[in-house]
Amino acid sequence: MNATRRSSRQRTLGTIFAVPLAIGLLCTIGLIAALTGDGARDAVSWAALGAPVAVVGWAMRRSRATVQTRRGKSR
Incomplete structure (x- = not known):
């Protein structure tokens, strides 16, 4: 069913x-x-470079929740 969807x-x-x-x-x-500045640019760089890490964490959590949900339904 999932393949057809x-x-x-x-x-x-x-x-x-x-x-x-x-x-x-x-x-x-x-x-x-x-690379180009200090102060506010440091804050921008931390936020911009931390965002991909947050996205990966979110995707891993979502993937694990999906796997656990599928396992729970099949039992």
């Missing part, structure tokens, strides 16, 4: 690569801000 939903290149491009842009902004 996944195949029936069509995705464009924009929807596939939107989030990875946004994360890459955020990292680039953070690195440039860290």
Whole structure:
């Protein structure tokens, strides 16, 4: 059932690569801000470079919750 649901939903290149491009842009902004200044730019760099770490943590938590939910339903 899941395979048919996944195949029936069509995705464009924009929807596939939107989030990875946004994360890459955020990292680039953070690195440039860290290299070019102090003060407020340091805060911008910390936030911009910490965001991808937060996204990975969120995705891992969501993935684990999905796996636990599927295991609970099959038992």
